[in-house]
Amino acid sequence: MPTSSLRPFDPERDLVLQRVIPVPLAKVWEAWTTPEQLKQWFCPLPWKVVACEVDLRPGGVFGTTMRGPAGEEHASEGCYLEIVPHKRLVWTDGLGPGFRPAEKAFMTGILELEAQGSSTLYTATVLHANSEIRQQHEAMGFHQGWGAALDQLVAMIQA
């Protein structure tokens, strides 16, 4: 049973981006799980991912370092929680590699993919501890940011 069955979507605490994108599912999975590809699309321009670590197993590291236009850097390190190839990817920054608790948790991300012919139904759900953190994430530009990154992902695959 997928963990999505554990608790339903909670509009008070979760954010979701759902879209049908005109690229094949296998390519989307690859874009999400290959460091060289993540570097190309994961962060909306003008920010760029300059380093990326992927150890695709539960407890394995998912780390990115983003660099801004003025050279400022922001590193984040979390771990994967659930990997169902071509279907479902779950990761969090609430635990680091080896499942060690992080100093501070912000979110758990759930990517779900479903083939629709040669297109893909793409659902990214983000879970937060409470509605305040959800609102903070929304105000930081969740929809615009994750949407722009998704545009970059599609453009990369279509190039």
Place this chain on the structure above:
Amino acid sequence: MPTSSLRPFDPERDLVLQRVIPVPLAKVWEAWTTPEQLKQWFCPLPWKVVACEVDLRPGGVFGTTMRGPAGEEHASEGCYLEIVPHKRLVWTDGLGPGFRPAEKAFMTGILELEAQGSSTLYTATVLHANSEIRQQHEAMGFHQGWGAALDQLVAMIQA
């Protein structure tokens, strides 16, 4: 590859209780994964576990409510991260059911079992975010508390 291979034991941030106990491995696994049994041993007397929820899958709830001698109650809710029957059980309070980030993380627990004839090599490792939280947990009586609970587990199986 077990996640224990991801990061070695860190004496600055981790705590460990290791002991060979004179009871068979299968009974120890059962004691750790059955609510009715957890209620009997998990909390050192005079505190008692009065409610216990176990959903043994990654992201599934592990919740306990403890009641003290004066009737005071302490509830905690986390989730399982990795389940390798009869070998390895990993859970955390840094994420709640469905992997939702918790308001506050204290620890990730790793139980590892290895048969030694009719006895069991029992290793409980607890990971913390930093050395301050590790020290706090040690000062709370980690070794005495987890040791007393383990004595209760052995006594329950031998009864």
